[in-house]
Amino acid sequence: MAEWVNEYKGKLVSPEKAVSVVKSGDWIRYTFGVNTVPVLDKALALRIPELYDVQIHAGVSMRPHAIIDADPKGEHFTWNCTHMTGIDRKYFKMGRAYYMPTKYSEEPRYIKENSIVDVLMVQVAPMDKHGNFNLGPTISHYRACADVAKTIIVEVNEDMPIAHGGYGHYLHVSEVDYIVEGGHTGLPQVSSPNPTEVDEKIASYVLEELRDGDCLQLGIGRMPNALGKMIAQSSLKDLGVHTEMLVDSYVDMVEAGRITNRRKQRDPGRLVYTFAAGTQKLYDFIDNNPQCAGYPVDYTNDRLIACSIDNLVSINNAIEIDLTGQVCSESKGSRMISGAGGQLDFVDSAYNSKGGRSFLCFSSVYTDKEGNKHSRINPLLTLGAVVTDTRPTVQFVVTEYGKVCLKGNATWQRAEKLISIAHPDFREELIREAQKLGFWRQSNKR
Structure with missing residues (x-):
């Protein structure tokens, strides 16, 4: 010493x-x-x-x-x-x-x-x-x-x-x-806004797909926060965590007895993450807690490591999707909003995990500063938008109007499924645009 x-x-x-x-x-x-x-x-x-x-x-x-x-x-x-x-x-x-x-x-x-x-x-x-x-x-x-x-x-x-x-x-x-x-310089306090009814509806669709023993990766934001609260109030048992970012909702799930990490093939009994950001509740939870295990990101996000955990479930936000399934989660057109981060890492790893599932979630519309509504499901991505998740990697897509699985689907099937969970005000327009682009069959449902 x-x-x-x-x-x-x-x-x-x-x-x-x-x-x-x-x-x-x-x-x-x-x-x-x-x-x-x-x-x-x-x-x-x-x-x-x-x-x-x-x-x-x-x-x-x-x-x-x-x-x-x-x-x-x-x-x-x-x-x-x-x-x-x-x-x-x-x-x-x-x-x-x-x-x-x-x-x-x-x-x-x-x-x-x-x-x-x-x-x-x-x-x-x-x-x-x-x-x-x-x-x-x-x-x-x-x-x-x-x-x-x-x-x-x-x-x-x-x-x-x-x-x-x-x-x-x-x-x-x-x-x-x-x-x-x-x-004593403290730590930044990061709190998610209170979930909206739309967030809670989206979260409820995801909750239907969760099973005892699943291992969770949640992103940050209102919807994951809403899902965390719902899980804490559910009857799910023996959930695990292998995530990139650790947020307050994990603490709620641990304290409710939903997360035990007992069934994980890697780091059993330990909640694994690479960085944490939340309120003081989260930092107090981490402090000298042997249940938590912080690793470098090339461990937590490594595909071979993550997908070796059975029933890995990845739940993340997106900004926009086109009718073929290309997902943008980092920009509005060419204007950067966030970044690629590890979303693609976990979208891919969750699907390749035995029993794993990947969910990309977003509200069907957003409202601009002038009060105009815009669909997040579009015929093509906005000019300049960044493709975060390529079409073959996307599994479940969820809005407040439902959830669809795009794996193994042709472009016309993808267009039909995505339009079915678009905001009703935009569905007819999306069908017309899909017809122009050759993504719509005459036998498609309206």
Whole structure:
């Protein structure tokens, strides 16, 4: 213990000293999810005038960043983002951000083979008696970053929960270059909006397909949150979890006795995830809880690992689908909304799991700022829309008007099924467009 304490003291520096290592042209792995670096961020912002062409590599922003406020025109720093939140979209509108297309399961490999990591800045929990800094809610790709980074700076957050893990969930003081004590900076609180009647209707269709012993992967948002609440109130037993993102609804299901993880072929008895974002309830649940296991994303999202778990059920949101089954879950036209993330990883893995099922869920329409309704089921994807899930990978599609399975279906069958769960106001128009495109047979049902 004394050895690690002495090494800690020798590496402890002020925020200003730590960020002094940053040079013009550097690539910095910065923040991801709730593991932000508010103290280092403020210190680095003060250096803006003297730095140029600094590349920030970040994603899933949960707090605004001082370096953006200090460089609003992007004359010194460039924000490169692997997955956008509302904060990142704001940077994009400012002309400050660029999207980095990512298949989330491959992120650690990108880091080791295709990226430059001059400086890694990461928030951690206080050092334990063995010299370890726990990564808390965000394991993700930080181990890969640490393996290749030229300089590692940790910002210690006294409020960080201690996350148990499989591997890759901590950094050792011996591999860290600088330590900055951030004090009590808290964690971003992320709460899902209350589910609407539409969300609850969609969730009810999915709930009908769930069975005792299923292993769940839920995305974030109102509909998955609604489903989590319904599962907690159901009679389902011995559910498991192998997911990318951990959210509050899992806590509800555990506390209701629905999740036990007993039937899993991998990590039995443990709730597996790669990063977590929610309210304090979630962070308290993770803290020093051996039932939870945080892994790097190339474990949680790896197809061979995930599909080796029987009855894996993947439930995710989508933005738009065309009549042949191409799904966009990351953009409105060419305007980025989020990112590919690991959706395709789990859509594919769930279908290839023994007894597994994949669901893509969305409301049939959305309303624009002028109050006009638009169908999310369209003849073709909006110009510029990104294909997140290709046609052959899509299994179940669910709206508030029902659920359909597209596997093994011809284009005319797909068009018929998707129109049947479109909003009634748009069905006749969709049939006419399907006829023009050659997706509609004369014998099709109306």
